[in-house]
Amino acid sequence: MLAPPYWITNRGVDEFKGEELQKFESACQEFMDIFEEEEKSFPPVYGSAGYRAGIMRSGWKIGNFWYFHALKNPKGLFNLFVQHIQPIFEPRRDSGFAEMVAAYWAPDAREVVAAKRLDKKYEEELRRLFEAGQSVENP
Structure with a gap:
């Protein structure tokens, strides 16, 4: 998984919501900008025209940052799911989502x-x- 490090704001990966999430998003953008600048000073990997920073940005945009960290962090899995993953698929809390997944x-x-x-x-x-x-x- 290619992603910005979750620890850049000195918080646990399951502690990002509200103001802390905004700080983290800002730090991630700054990290990816710097990463991209550094990456451009080296030749592309395996002759590829793509850059890893683009992969990170895409992953951040579609939410796989939260998905993969949830898999790597069982302690924070529930919070990551409820706060960042579930809203991607069903933003409303009263939608019957819990009833649907209860079977699992x-x-x-x-x-x-x-x-x-x-x-x-x-x-x-x-x-x-x-x-x-x-x-x-x-x-």
Whole structure:
């Protein structure tokens, strides 16, 4: 992966949002500008007319910077996904995206959700009966 280093603003890769993200974007642009100038002083790699700075800029533009850092940083994976990757595909948080990907939480996610729903129903029935002072039958 060719990308600007995430540490150029002394932050963790999963800490960029708001003002910190703006600072980081500015630092990345400066890094890529300098990288491009330095790169032009050397002959192209393997006779290619393209430059690595262009690859970095493209990766930054399409978001693969966040994708590859999420893969390399399990600790920050969730934050990187929610803050930088998911908005590329579905910018609205209330769009049902979480419901759509819920099946990938665990191999038996549907069964877990079904069991949780039954548990919730049982808790509600238990609460209702307790408040009414009646005996409870376990399902």
